[in-house]
Amino acid sequence: MGRTGDALAAGRSAGAPPAARSDPVEEVLDLLRARGGRVTTSRRVLIAALFGGEDHRTADELARVVQQVAPDVHLSTIYRNLEELEALGVVVHAHLGHGPATYHLASETHGHLVCEVCDATIEVPLPVFAALEVEARRRYGFVIDPRHFAVLGRCSSCGAAAPRQG
Numbered sequence: 635m636g637r638t639g640d641a642l643a644a645g646r647s648a649g650a651p652p653a654a655r656s657d658p659v660e661e662v663l664d665l666l667r668a669r670g671g672r673v674t675t676s677r678r679v680l681i682a683a684l685f686g687g688e689d690h691r692t693a694d695e696l697a698r699v700v701q702q703v704a705p706d707v708h709l710s711t712i713y714r715n716l717e718e719l720e721a722l723g724v725v726v727h728a729h730l731g732h733g734p735a736t737y738h739l740a741s742e743t744h745g746h747l748v749c750e751v752c753d754a755t756i757e758v759p760l761p762v763f764a765a766l767e768v769e770a771r772r773r774y775g776f777v778i779d780p781r782h783f784a785v786l787g788r789c790s791s792c793g794a795a796a797p798r799q800g
Contacts, residue, residue, distance in 0.1 A: 658685050662724050669722065676700060676707040680715050684725060690736040690755065730755055730784045746784035751792035755784070 659681050663673050671677075683691075683699040691699075697712045716737055719725045727735040731748045745763050747756040763780035770776045787793075 662719070662722075665722055665724070666718075671718065675704050676711050677715050679703045679707075680712060681719070681724075684719075684737070684739060689738045689742065689757075690728070690730065691738075692734045692736055694734070696737065726781050728782055728784065731786060743781050745780040747789075748784040748786050749789035749792050750786050751788055754789045754791075756789065 659678070662681050663678065666673060666677065679700045680696060683696055687699060693709065693712050693716060696716070697707070697709045700707050700712060716725060716727070720727060720737075723740050725737045726740045726743060727737050728746060729735055730746055731750075731753070743760065744757045745760055747758055748754070749756075760780055763778070767778055767780065770778050
């Protein structure tokens, strides 16, 4: 079970009603309540957007979704809620190149390869980074978090069209 699964299981053991267990939005709201948080319209809509929409969205993109339902919700509220959801293990943020951070569900944790030419993002399972993690720890004593960053390069289409010099 991943970090989100652990967080949601903790919410269940804290007294989440059985009916909420089938709805991931309600599971996260129960987890928030169990940790002393309030369930607000902005939180409910944001969590629904995270579970119901496309993956890898910026805070601005998520704010637009929330503001369609609750127009008075400010971007700062979105950021605060995303930080809290990240602390609970519900979402993770990743930097996919030079743009703003993107957010996705922690239960769908993976690494990223981003093409510098066409901006294509390829989601890869974390074991792809295993050798890099081991070598960084062995040589430098450094522990990397491959969920948090993207490895930049060229996708197969762009690499074949113009091989990299150097």
